[in-house]
Amino acid sequence: MRVALFLTCVNDTLFPETGKATVRLLRRLGHDVEFPAGQTCCGQMHLNTGYRRQAVPLVTAFEETFAPYDAIVTPSASCAAMIRDWHPRLAPSSAGTAASAGRRVHELSEFLVDVLGVTDVGAYFPHxxxxxxxxxxxxxxxxxxxxxxxxxxxxxxxxxxxxxxxxxxxxxxxxxxxxxxxxxxxxxxxxxxxxxxxxxxxxxxxxxxxxxxxxxxxxxxxxxxxxxxxxxxxxxxxxxx
Structure with a gap:
């Protein structure tokens, strides 16, 4: 299974340790993770502020960037929801492709529990x-x-x-x-x-x-x-x- 990390703009800019932790975790579980350099914003910020038309190129770019991957993991529930729920609606001419991408996008806990079938990931955190x-x-x-x-x-x-x-x-x-x-x-x-x-x-x-x-x-x-x-x-x- 070819797995990609969609880090999201907020994490990339302000919380890079979250992306690093996601990669460490998945590698510990035996899965290599690729980071497509062409990834950008999912368009959520544009949609939320009324710039629907400007979000469409971002939808298309997401589909093209992540097309080669079997699974797309993101440490952001809000961005996963944006891709799964809104991408097909924002770009109706490519709704099928957007929906396909949405089915391959998994918020981290979904990927671990539903795709990998694990709940014990070998973590230790005494707090x-x-x-x-x-x-x-x-x-x-x-x-x-x-x-x-x-x-x-x-x-x-x-x-x-x-x-x-x-x-x-x-x-x-x-x-x-x-x-x-x-x-x-x-x-x-x-x-x-x-x-x-x-x-x-x-x-x-x-x-x-x-x-x-x-x-x-x-x-x-x-x-x-x-x-x-x-x-x-x-x-x-x-x-x-």
């Missing part, structure tokens, strides 16, 4: 962790409990349940800018829930949401760090023999 299911992973991709099943198999982890986990953190892309007061209030509720778990680490499948919540955690000096799911699953922190 208190709580998991926030982001809106795209929860409502569009419907990943369900896959991330929690993966985290539950991590050795040493103390996994804490997050109250009202399915509540949005308030990020929502440009929503956080256009509706800043509402967004901040939603984020404050999420921070209160996170702090109430006593967790040292907040985990999610989207770094955009982690950046939003993480900023509030830092400003309130909560002492809680944020880590992408891939980084915890790739961790083998001096695992005991």
């Amino acid at each position: 208190r962790v709580t998991y926030h299911p982001t809106c795209h992973s929860l409502r569009t991709l419907r990943v369900g409990d896959r991330p929690l099943r993966l985290l539950g198999e991590v050795r040493g982890i103390d996994l804490r349940e997050l109250p009202d986990a399915d509540e949005c953190c308030g990020f929502g892309g440009t929503f956080a800018l256009k509706n800043s007061e509402v967004s901040a209030a939603m984020c404050a509720d999420k921070v209160t829930a996170v702090r109430g778990t006593g967790a040292e680490t907040l985990c999610a499948a989207d770094n955009s949401c982690l950046a939003h919540i993480g900023g509030a955690l830092t400003r309130t000096r909560a002492g809680v760090r944020t880590l992408h799911l891939a980084e915890i699953l790739a961790s083998t922190e001096q695992a005991p023999a």
Whole structure:
């Protein structure tokens, strides 16, 4: 199986360690991962701000860049949802090709559980962790409990349940800018829930949401760090023999 990594613009620009962790993890599981240099944005930012026409070339470019691969793995639920749900609608003339690409795109937890059939990835992370299911992973991709099943198999982890986990953190892309007061209030509720778990680490499948919540955690000096799911699953922190 030929596997490609779609890193996404946000991760490439701001969170490169997430991409590195994804590659380490998949290689540890026996799968080589290619990084097509021609990859660009999936078009989500354009769509969300009303530039649908400008997003179409990005859809076409994605199809061409990832055409040779059997599976496309991305550490971003929101971008996976964009490709799977919106690409066929944005480019109706090539909807069949876009749909084919969408079927080959897998958010990381989907790929591990559904394609590779594993939940124990050999990780070791001896810390208190709580998991926030982001809106795209929860409502569009419907990943369900896959991330929690993966985290539950991590050795040493103390996994804490997050109250009202399915509540949005308030990020929502440009929503956080256009509706800043509402967004901040939603984020404050999420921070209160996170702090109430006593967790040292907040985990999610989207770094955009982690950046939003993480900023509030830092400003309130909560002492809680944020880590992408891939980084915890790739961790083998001096695992005991």
